[in-house]
Amino acid sequence: MDINVDNLISQMADQLSARLEGRPEPLMIGIHTGGVWVASQLHELLQLSEPLGILNIAFYRDDFSRIGKHPNVEPSNLPFDVDNRDVILVDDVLYTGRTIRAAMNEIFDYGRPSSISLAALLDRSGRELPIQADVVGRQLSLSEEEHVKLCGPSPLTLQISKPG
Amino acid sequence: MTDKQLQLDPQGRLKHFLSIEGLNRKLLVDILDNAEQFVGVGERTVKKVPLLRGKTIVNLFFEPSTRTRTTFELAATRLSADILSIDIEKSATRKGETLLDTLRNLEAMHSDMFVVRHSNSGAAHLIAANVAPHISVINAGDGRHAHPSQAMLDVFTIRRHKQDFYKLKVAIVGDVMHSRVARSEIHALNTLGVQELRVIGPKTLIPTGIEDMGVHVYHDLQEGLRDVDVVITLRLQHERMEGPLLPSASEYFKLYGLTEKKLSVAKDDAIVMHPGPINRGVEIDSEVADGKRSVILQQVSHGIAIRMAVMSMTMSTLAGQQ
Helix, strand or coil: CCCCHHHHHHHHHHHHHHHCCCCCCCEEEEECCHHHHHHHHHHHHHCCCCCCEEECHHHHCCCHHHHCCCCCCCCCECCCCCCCCEEEEEEEEECCCHHHHHHHHHHHHHCCCCEEEEEEEEEECCCCCCCCCCEEEEEECCCCCCEEEEECCCCCEEEEECCC | CCHHHHHECCCCCECCECCCCCCCHHHHHHHHHHHHHHHHHHHCCCCCCCCCCCCEEEEEECCCCHHHHHHHHHHHHHCCCEEEEEEHHHCHHHHCCCHHHHHHHHHHCCCCEEEEEECCCCHHHHHHHHCCCCCEEEEEEECCCECHHHHHHHHHHHHHHCCCHHHCEEEEECCCCCCHHHHHHHHHHHHCCCCEEEEECCHHHCCCCHHHHCCEEECCHHHHHCCCCEEEECCCCHHHHCCCCCCCHHHHHHHHCECHHHHCCCCCCCEEECCCCCCECCCECHHHHCCCCECHHHHHHHHHHHHHHHHHHHHHHHHHHC
């Protein structure tokens, strides 16, 4: 499957700017690592004034008791106060919804935003939690055995692998 | 079984944390990198992450220590674990219960980790060798043997101020003989590959043969401090001050107490450390302890991050086993 990621991101930027009318100076937060790649492009396209935030949800995952800690990664860095701000949370692939749940839990440990919107490059089937994106680059219907991965940071390409 | 065999799992991951001895450089760096991730947690609105939620950690302090105990408590709390501290001196062992019986009881309460402080060398090792396999043991200081988390927070503090260990000259000053902190620091700093490691103190307080651990011995403070990047001052314990090993506290201060004047031969940007609690006017002058080179209070904050790192790493290893 050939998907042009840059085109998807510029479509997302258009949808976001429509959505952001009446919400001046939103904060953008990308989820490590793929979400950060997508977010940094969106951040540039939308010419946001606040710096881009980076969220690493390794400490908020719900599978620690099963598989332990994830290997070392960059810590989260939110270089702003989230209190009473409109937050746009960005991830590459929205799948089970567990990453987004963990990300929202972490954001609330920094403060109380007035709203959070979710932007995802891909929205694939397989949700396990009642979470949906507000802005989506593309919907994909994949079976449980199929995997999709964003490769980057430059250029951004999508890899879809089927079993066997 | 050696500490090394006991504290690592077959994949070489940290299962218990008993001593620095036997841990390789990669693992020490891994602990430091983990701690780096936890430093920011204390500065947020909600000072905790849910990593160890639902875990029960028991502080077993057979020997009193306010600072170490509270930083372990804070570290556990910031990882969302439940922690209780038992002051064993006042409890069941006084009534004749053996150490292993106390352990069995705490295991029966479904504990996941014991943090052990004991005046006997090897106590944490003994407990680690006898606990149920799902429990991790952290040594919070045992006799004259080891205080690995203190050593790691010290090297963490050094790394945050000075990047490359291989360029550094480090001096440890004072009662090296009775110091488990010094022993653990020597292992950690040599494993991390500092350029030169010195110990400075009177002959009576420097163990003979310590050169075999890869250190240079100085009995003259001024000479030992020349060109160093880091000075670690050790606490002179009160009970030693009046013993046969030392003339008097004031005499000690005159010869080995750290003052601005004596420090002038160290590098201009040298940092001064102390594991606390400090004896002002005995091993260190107030002007130094409160001065611009002092990183003593940063050591305390870093102690929380290091303990969070070690706790999450051992719990992670055990999670992977199940």
